[in-house]
Amino acid sequence: MGMFSRDRCEGRTPEQLAMMRTAGLLVGRTLDLLATSVQPGMTTQDLDALAEAHIRDHGGVPNFQLVPGYRHTLCTSVNAEIVHGIPGGRVLEAGDLLSIDCGAEVAGWNGDAAISLVVGGREAASAADLELIDDTEASLWAGIGALRVGGDLYDVGAAVEDSLTEAGRRRGREYGIVEDYVGHGIGTSMHMDPQVPNYRVSGRGPRVVEGTTICIEPMVTLGDQDNTVLEDEWTVVTKDGSRAAHWEHSVAVTEAGLHVLTALDGGEQRLAALGLRYAALAPA
Ligand code: MG
Ligand code: MG
Helix, strand or coil, rough: CCCCCCCCCCCHHHHHHHHHHHHHHHHHHHHHHHHHCCCCEEEEHHHHHHHHHHHHHCEEEEEHCCCCCCCCCEEEEEEEEEEECCCCCEEECCCCEEEEEEEECCCCCCCCCCCEEEECCCHHHHHHHHHHHHHHHHHHHHCCCCCCCCCEHHHHHCCCCCCHHHHHHHHCCCCCCCCCCEEEEEECCEEEEECCCCCCCCCCCCCCCCCCCEEECCCEEECCCCEEEEECCEEEEEECCCCCCCCEEEEECCCCEEEEEECCCCCHHHHHHHCCEEEECCCC
16 A cells, blocks of 8 residues: 555664663563552552653663653553553543553663553453453464564564454454554664554565564454544544553564563563564673
8 A cells, every 4th residue: 555664674783682672671571560560549640650660760761751742651541542541640440451551761772562451350351351452462472473584574464463353253253453553663762664564554565684673563442443532632542432452562583583572581482382483682
């Protein structure tokens, strides 16, 4: 469709990948802290404060604050909010579907990741929400698994879409895959070229090169993917009120294998379960 530029993937050196792992791990650990801390009665601002303190205490800068016009550490998107929800006084309730997007810059290198969960734990969740969350996360890993040096970057979106189509067929529903927001390159800035569609696009994409670092971030709804931005000029919500999930990882691609920069274990376990090659990185 020619909507996306055919920018090249930029390769990072082993030293640069090690620096990106430091940033990515801080993001992963911050999200882990939030996932274990969140409970009914907290506000999204409480989570934001927790995240900012954790990032700064570990030598990082919340890189969302480097985005012009944004002064928070997280985006917190609840229920029908897809992405870019602004932390504030909203009190979280058991059963809320919460997506948390977090980023950090450490020594000039960036990490960016997102998780979705149900406030109050899986017991507080509807079956449909759990399926949405799990299927969206699985589609992220399917996209990660499509990455290889010499491959086409657009294979990522095709793999994400196929994963969700298949999961939907199994569940007896058709997921909405949000097309208005895409993944991206990452490195010395959080958002860099090239764009990484989280769905199938026609034509050839950029070639993945040794040391490519990108973010894959499927946003998926239980209804239609049609969306609109609220009056706050940030929060993206589904038009039909259906609930949405969002998962994201920053990933490094090398000849030796993949390293999921924002996963606590670098993705080792999940990549192995998928039959994919994990690559350790040189220490920073
Ligand atoms: Mg993000
Ligand atoms: Mg991102």
